[in-house]
Amino acid sequence: MQIKTIGRWLKRIVIFFFASTILAVITYRFVPIYITPLMVIRSINQLFQGESAEWHHTWVSFEQISPHLPMAVIASEDNRFASHHGFDFIEIKKAMKENETRKRRRGASTISQQTAKNVFLWPQSSWVRKGFEVYFTCLIELFWSKKRIMEVYLNSIEMGKNIYGAQAAAKYKFGTKASQLTAGQCALIAASLPNPIRFDSGHPSKYMLKRQGQILRLMKLVAPFPEPKKVVKKKK
Numbered sequence: 001m002q003i004k005t006i007g008r009w010l011k012r013i014v015i016f017f018f019a020s021t022i023l024a025v026i027t028y029r030f031v032p033i034y035i036t037p038l039m040v041i042r043s044i045n046q047l048f049q050g051e052s053a054e055w056h057h058t059w060v061s062f063e064q065i066s067p068h069l070p071m072a073v074i075a076s077e078d079n080r081f082a083s084h085h086g087f088d089f090i091e092i093k094k095a096m097k098e099n100e101t102r103k104r105r106r107g108a109s110t111i112s113q114q115t116a117k118n119v120f121l122w123p124q125s126s127w128v129r130k131g132f133e134v135y136f137t138c139l140i141e142l143f144w145s146k147k148r149i150m151e152v153y154l155n156s157i158e159m160g161k162n163i164y165g166a167q168a169a170a171k172y173k174f175g176t177k178a179s180q181l182t183a184g185q186c187a188l189i190a191a192s193l194p195n196p197i198r199f200d201s202g203h204p205s206k207y208m209l210k211r212q213g214q215i216l217r218l219m220k221l222v223a224p225f226p227e228p229k230k231v232v233k234k235k236k
Helices: 002-028 037-048 068-077 089-098 111-120 127-143 146-156 166-174 183-192 206-219
Strands: 158-160
Touching: 002 111, 002 127, 037 111, 068 111, 068 146, 068 183, 068 206, 111 127, 111 146, 146 166, 158 166, 158 183, 166 183, 183 206
Parallel strands: none
Antiparallel strands: none
16 A cells, blocks of 8 residues: 555656646746756855855846857857757767866766756756756757757856856946947857856956957857758749
8 A cells, every 4th residue: 555655656746847847948938037046056155155145147138149149159168059959969979088088077068958957957967967957958959949048048157256147247247238248258258158257257367368269260160040941932
């Protein structure tokens, strides 16, 4: 009897998990995301350290973000973003091969994976989190467009201490708006993303400036989104 009861409860939990997560992903396809787990975790850590809990974040639509910024993050983070379905298996194979000899392991997370992690999960890496990351990445690739994934990514990614998203980064790093960011500023933001606490896009080091130049060159070689297919009308 107890085994049957446990089985029923497990079944309910599984059904609830899938129903709630799918509903959340579908909802976030349409509504702005004002808060993420990372923002909350960082704020709690600040409180434990005796600091005031704060974060700077303002949601803006994709059209209110400089067109240079999607190009910059694609060039820096995920140059096959437009063509893959959430996972870049070419980069995964490269990373696995390089990590056989590298002391410091490198990852191969795509923008889609980073978006799934930022919006739905916690920052600490583990096999459990990776498993959930794969699940949520599949969901957002299924229910969201590439444009929506990029919009959420650019609004939720950490871009400095207490700074999240393009609008806050533009204001606190460059004294401007997300829509007015230059190509050079966008390249600096992209250069800081591997470690935005360590790398300050507003006060770039020599390494940051070198990386900025590399990203600016790469921006000329990649396209942010697939070109729409032209419909050719057949002559009668």
